[in-house]
Amino acid sequence: MAERLHRFRGGLELPGMKEAATASPIRVMPPPKRIVLPLSQHIGEPAKPRVAPGERVLRGQMVAAAEGVISAAIHASTSGTVVAIEDHLVPHPSGLAAPCIIIDADGRDEAIEPVPLSDWENRDAGEIRERVRDAGIVGLGGAAFPSWIKLSGNRDQPLDTLILNGAECEPCISCDDMLMRERADEVISGARIMLRALHARHCLVAVEDNKPEAAEALQAALAKFADPRIELVIVPSRYPQGGERQLIETLTGREVPHDGLPLDIGIVCHNVATAAAVHRAVVHGEPLTSRIVTVTGGGVAEPCNVEARIGTRMSELIAFCGGYRGDVARLIMGGPMMGFTLRSDDAPVIKASNCLLAGTAEEFAPRRETLPCIRCGACADACPASLLPQMLYWHTRARDFERVQEYDLFDCIECGSCDLVCPSQIPLVSHFRYAKTEIWGKNEERAKADNARRRHEARQARLEREAREQEEKRRRKLEALEKMKSGDAKKAEIAAALERAQKRKEERS
Numbered sequence: 001m002a003e004r005l006h007r008f009r010g011g012l013e014l015p016g017m018k019e020a021a022t023a024s025p026i027r028v029m030p031p032p033k034r035i036v037l038p039l040s041q042h043i044g045e046p047a048k049p050r051v052a053p054g055e056r057v058l059r060g061q062m063v064a065a066a067e068g069v070i071s072a073a074i075h076a077s078t079s080g081t082v083v084a085i086e087d088h089l090v091p092h093p094s095g096l097a098a099p100c101i102i103i104d105a106d107g108r109d110e111a112i113e114p115v116p117l118s119d120w121e122n123r124d125a126g127e128i129r130e131r132v133r134d135a136g137i138v139g140l141g142g143a144a145f146p147s148w149i150k151l152s153g154n155r156d157q158p159l160d161t162l163i164l165n166g167a168e169c170e171p172c173i174s175c176d177d178m179l180m181r182e183r184a185d186e187v188i189s190g191a192r193i194m195l196r197a198l199h200a201r202h203c204l205v206a207v208e209d210n211k212p213e214a215a216e217a218l219q220a221a222l223a224k225f226a227d228p229r230i231e232l233v234i235v236p237s238r239y240p241q242g243g244e245r246q247l248i249e250t251l252t253g254r255e256v257p258h259d260g261l262p263l264d265i266g267i268v269c270h271n272v273a274t275a276a277a278v279h280r281a282v283v284h285g286e287p288l289t290s291r292i293v294t295v296t297g298g299g300v301a302e303p304c305n306v307e308a309r310i311g312t313r314m315s316e317l318i319a320f321c322g323g324y325r326g327d328v329a330r331l332i333m334g335g336p337m338m339g340f341t342l343r344s345d346d347a348p349v350i351k352a353s354n355c356l357l358a359g360t361a362e363e364f365a366p367r368r369e370t371l372p373c374i375r376c377g378a379c380a381d382a383c384p385a386s387l388l389p390q391m392l393y394w395h396t397r398a399r400d401f402e403r404v405q406e407y408d409l410f411d412c413i414e415c416g417s418c419d420l421v422c423p424s425q426i427p428l429v430s431h432f433r434y435a436k437t438e439i440w441g442k443n444e445e446r447a448k449a450d451n452a453r454r455r456h457e458a459r460q461a462r463l464e465r466e467a468r469e470q471e472e473k474r475r476r477k478l479e480a481l482e483k484m485k486s487g488d489a490k491k492a493e494i495a496a497a498l499e500r501a502q503k504r505k506e507e508r509s
């Protein structure tokens with residue numbers, strides 16, 4: 001149990017900027033007229049459509065199935081007709097379009113018959129995982145990793161602790177805070193289901209000390225369930241406390257191995273909203289068709305938290321919150337530290353959409369001119385991943401991607417702390433994202449080249465084998481011909497001898 005808290009290295013104290021959106025309860029948005037469901041809104045393979053244009057669908061109906069080992073199913077978030085399966089703008093840093101299932105709502109919002117797994121306490125872990133998989137649940141903290149895989153544990157390492165992450169540390173985002181305040185029972189019920197699926201001994205629910213209402217609600221829920229395996233732990237609010245590795249270190253003092261997973265040290269970490277989604281899928285038989293999104297920033301008229309259907313376009317979400325106000329300089333999905341700019345509000349809400357931030361020019365002043373690095377080390381002091389951002393930056397600039405990897409580029413969680421403290425205004429995170437993309441691209445090219453080489457070698461081997469076989473065939477044919485010829489010669493010899501004998505016989509008579 002978390003007897004003593006530890007402190008992760010680096011990090012920053014940031015203003016919360018959450019008051020506006022937490023001033024009112026969660027608002028439930030009715031289904032919009034059109035739903036846009038990207039086939040890839042999770043980590044892993046895109047889901048495979050199970051419906052065709054023209055087909056009528058009901059809320060909760062699986063419209064695309066998980067494909068491959070790591071993937072997640074997608075469900076219709078209202079009833080209506082599939083009008084197209086085609087490319088549509090999706091919320092992604094690239095600003096590109098991707099395949100989506102587009103549904104025109106019929107306004108009836110009819111749902112499939114839910115099939116709860118109400119006796120889950122008597123079901124085995126596999127059945128619970130299957131339910132979570134079929135409900136299309138992914139990590140709702142923003143990572144969107146298929147949750148059923150993270151509920152599978154590790155045969156080589158017995159699982160000790162489940163951590164529920166309620167440390168919503170990024171400024172402006174408050175969807176988890178509001179969920180914990182208003183639906184704490186769902187979170188704790190989800191934790192109990194997850195404990196069963198994981199065969200874990202206990203669960204720590206971590207909440208930052210700037211969320212007293214959430215902590216109070218969770219405490220009341222814990223008293224109601226009276227499950228001694230679950231404990232609420234209040235952690236200091238320090239960015240990025242909600243980072244998985246940072247939270248694990250704070251709670252246990254243990255570090256996740258550099259190239260390993262929390263599972264390697266007997267820990268699994270899930271977001272509180274994921275736990276609530278697991279509760280709904282198991283206890284009520286409801287697949288994931290909606291999520292809470294924080295809609296905030298100076299550019300939105302009524303900042304609040306909205307439970308919106310997955311697939312609702314951002315423009316409609318903003319309209320539901322009173323529309324735009326003033327000059328909106330940037331529309332961001334996520335928070336100001338780790339979010340990314342949306343090219344248009346035509347992109348839909350996806351499972352990973354925790355926040356929509358409409359920032360004014362005042363809130364997002366244009367970046368000042370970038371100056372040379374003065375080697376002050378402030379970035380390294382702020383880095384929660386114990387990296388040397390200035391070294392990463394220099395080697396990225398020099399395009400020395402080998403060296404960048406030696407400096408553990410892939411341990412960078414892109415938290416933006418180094419960016420924020422850099423006196424030279426260097427956009428460090430953009431450089432690190434660029435370096436990662438380059439390395440992934442090169443690795444992909446190398447993998448493609450290796451595959452091509454393997455294919456070429458296999459083809460060569462096949463051609464050589466075929467040539468050998470042909471040669472052998474030709475040789476056998478020649479041999480047969482020879483034999484045949486020699487057989488014919490013998491026959492001719494016998495015929496000639498018979499002819500000679502006949503002749504002699506005729507001469508004598």
Ligand code: SF4
Nearest residue numbers: 373374376377379422
């Ligand atoms: S904070 Fe900026 S100026 Fe200072 S060492 Fe890091 S990159 Fe250089």
Ligand code: SF4
Nearest residue numbers: 383412413415416418
């Ligand atoms: S963005 Fe990366 S390098 Fe910069 S502080 Fe965060 S983890 Fe460290």
